[in-house]
Amino acid sequence: MNFIEKIDQENQQRIVLCYEDFGKGQPIVFIHGWPSSHLMWEAQFDFFMEQGFRCVAYDRRGFGMSSRPSHGYSYDDLADDLNEIIQQLDLYDVILIGFSMGGGEVARYFTRYGSERISKAVLLGSVTPFMLKTEDNPEGLDQKVFDEMLEGVITDRPAFLEDFFNNFFGVNIVNKPVSKAMLEYQRSLALGASPNATKQCLKAFSETDFRQDLANIDVPTLIVHGDADKIIPEDVSANLTCTMVNENQFVLYPGAPHGFFLTHREKLNNDLLLFFNDSL
Numbered sequence: 001m002n003f004i005e006k007i008d009q010e011n012q013q014r015i016v017l018c019y020e021d022f023g024k025g026q027p028i029v030f031i032h033g034w035p036s037s038h039l040m041w042e043a044q045f046d047f048f049m050e051q052g053f054r055c056v057a058y059d060r061r062g063f064g065m066s067s068r069p070s071h072g073y074s075y076d077d078l079a080d081d082l083n084e085i086i087q088q089l090d091l092y093d094v095i096l097i098g099f100s101m102g103g104g105e106v107a108r109y110f111t112r113y114g115s116e117r118i119s120k121a122v123l124l125g126s127v128t129p130f131m132l133k134t135e136d137n138p139e140g141l142d143q144k145v146f147d148e149m150l151e152g153v154i155t156d157r158p159a160f161l162e163d164f165f166n167n168f169f170g171v172n173i174v175n176k177p178v179s180k181a182m183l184e185y186q187r188s189l190a191l192g193a194s195p196n197a198t199k200q201c202l203k204a205f206s207e208t209d210f211r212q213d214l215a216n217i218d219v220p221t222l223i224v225h226g227d228a229d230k231i232i233p234e235d236v237s238a239n240l241t242c243t244m245v246n247e248n249q250f251v252l253y254p255g256a257p258h259g260f261f262l263t264h265r266e267k268l269n270n271d272l273l274l275f276f277n278d279s280l
Helices: 038-050 075-088 101-113 143-169 180-191 195-207 211-215 265-276
Strands: 002-008 013-022 027-031 054-058 094-099 118-124 221-226 248-253
Touching: 002 075, 013 038, 013 075, 027 038, 027 075, 027 101, 038 054, 038 180, 038 265, 054 075, 075 101, 094 101, 101 118, 101 195, 101 211, 118 265, 143 180, 143 195, 221 265, 248 265
Parallel strands: 027 054, 027 094, 094 118, 118 221, 221 248
Antiparallel strands: 002 013, 013 054
16 A cells, blocks of 8 residues: 655645555546445456556545545545645546546546646546535435435444445345445445545535536546446436536446446446547
8 A cells, every 4th residue: 555645734634645556557546436445446457457557546535544534525625635646646648537426526626627637537427417406406316315324324334334335236136246245345345434534425425516517527538327326326417417528428337236337347447448548
């Protein structure tokens, strides 16, 4: 594991971000989902290192082995952390990949830092453009959905995560797209997160409006979503996101749950490679 340090001036705190950096070639920066860690990207890391890319993945503050501050979980803070990774590793021609909550960091990064260092962007099962139903966002989810999630995290986080990851991977009595061992492993990554960060990031991704951020993305962008996603339905996310990003390709995976980075990893890796090589 590697670590970088930064001083969060606005929140007056020292932040240490844990990251891994393997391979040589064009850099890909992977941004994990809620409430996991950078270790969720194992299947993509191995594949793209073999394809000649430099693979960088980090733990969001509050998750994995990164610092666990008591506050500072807005998307401005999180995009600043992403920028710190890119700046301190001196990365250029970067491909940004954000999964679920991580799609928000990708979008907000363009608003705060532009595209000077970025060549392409990928939004996988992303929380963009705006998860919460409001008067001007009628496609969003009712506040009650997020209130119940928060109550589950507060009342019995392990039990909540057990149900969450079953839905995450589309596991039920007849459908078991991942092994029991893999399900337990993915849940363990989430259990290792800071409970405080888990709650604050739930609030951040449910309430943050990324519509203007999407308009600021000015690089080729791939949007991928599963049509069986029970965590972030396509009608709330990808179907709208693709109308707001200027230069995009939208791929919908039939029968894919939220966690298609594992359940459909071969297809996803190949589609990503085609996009990176401008041949999707």
